[in-house]
Amino acid sequence: MTELPTESSTPPVVVTGATGNLGGRVARRLARRGVAQRLLVRDPDRAPELPGATAIRGEFGDRETVVRGLRGAKTVFMVSASESADRLDRHKAFVDSAAEAGVEHLVYVSFFGAAPYATFTLARDHFHTEEHIRTSGMAYTFLRDNIYADFVPQLAGEDGVIRGPAGQGRAAFVSQDDIADAAAAILARPGDHTGAVYDLTGPETLTLDDAARIVSEVLGRDITYRPETVEEAYASRASYGAPPWQLDAWVSTYTAIAAGQLDGVSDAVPFLTGHPATPLADVIRATAAS
Numbered sequence: 001m002t003e004l005p006t007e008s009s010t011p012p013v014v015v016t017g018a019t020g021n022l023g024g025r026v027a028r029r030l031a032r033r034g035v036a037q038r039l040l041v042r043d044p045d046r047a048p049e050l051p052g053a054t055a056i057r058g059e060f061g062d063r064e065t066v067v068r069g070l071r072g073a074k075t076v077f078m079v080s081a082s083e084s085a086d087r088l089d090r091h092k093a094f095v096d097s098a099a100e101a102g103v104e105h106l107v108y109v110s111f112f113g114a115a116p117y118a119t120f121t122l123a124r125d126h127f128h129t130e131e132h133i134r135t136s137g138m139a140y141t142f143l144r145d146n147i148y149a150d151f152v153p154q155l156a157g158e159d160g161v162i163r164g165p166a167g168q169g170r171a172a173f174v175s176q177d178d179i180a181d182a183a184a185a186i187l188a189r190p191g192d193h194t195g196a197v198y199d200l201t202g203p204e205t206l207t208l209d210d211a212a213r214i215v216s217e218v219l220g221r222d223i224t225y226r227p228e229t230v231e232e233a234y235a236s237r238a239s240y241g242a243p244p245w246q247l248d249a250w251v252s253t254y255t256a257i258a259a260g261q262l263d264g265v266s267d268a269v270p271f272l273t274g275h276p277a278t279p280l281a282d283v284i285r286a287t288a289a290s
Helices: 021-032 062-068 087-101 121-134 149-155 176-188 208-219 229-239 243-256 270-274 280-289
Strands: 013-016 037-041 053-057 074-076 106-110 139-145 161-164 197-199 226-227
Touching: 013 121, 013 280, 021 121, 021 149, 021 176, 021 270, 053 062, 062 087, 074 087, 074 176, 087 106, 087 208, 106 121, 106 176, 121 139, 121 243, 139 280, 149 208, 149 280, 161 197, 161 208, 161 229, 161 243, 208 226, 208 280
Parallel strands: 013 037, 013 074, 037 053, 074 106, 106 139, 139 197, 161 226
Antiparallel strands: none
8 A cells, every 4th residue: 555654654774675575574673673664665566565554656766756665764774776778877866866855864775895996897886886975964874785595596597507607705695684683773773874884694604615515505406617718707697688887797796706805704794784694505595495
């Protein structure tokens, strides 16, 4: 159900992306905590029905709906928009709309190693989004997530092979549930985290050989990792007909691993959640059982 916010019904927290994996997890955790929330989504009919939650229509690039949906809110959880050639522009438009609406604190889902010259092309977009938020006048908290552990099995093709130019680089794959736990803790007390930048990682760094072995052991499948050159990586993905920016993003995920830019374990998950970060094997096991 969609309702326009009023002074009497305005919840203190707005969650974007609640119809997706991460935003939905965060919304459910806030509901369990008894935190009233507004779910800003493109299609309110697809929003989860949660106690204390109101679905509001809004799309990142649509200033009018975003300003209306955020007006009166103090804290907003901003899940990054779906990947596209104009994602950075949509992010900036959303941030500008949030500032116009009077939002006080933006909690943004960024990426591990976000930097202007990051190897992973989309990490550059995250950096520039962070910079735009910093200059917006709003308080902020950034969650720089490593690669989602939940998606690791999907890296393998139908033949059970993970292909990519990652060499023997390492990544600290992080559970989406751990990210959601961390985000919910921050959103419950955002003032305690003003200006903080948290690297959210799993408990260990792994090569793709390690990851393939773990997937094999947990799922009982024969999964292997086969390193590619950069040229081979582009060639093996050319048949998908993806635009150049997307091919660059796919390939640079692996070259960022090779460059060591996704290596490193942080204590942010246990610090924020009060529990250890979840190992990759446990994430895969839980996902397979769900």
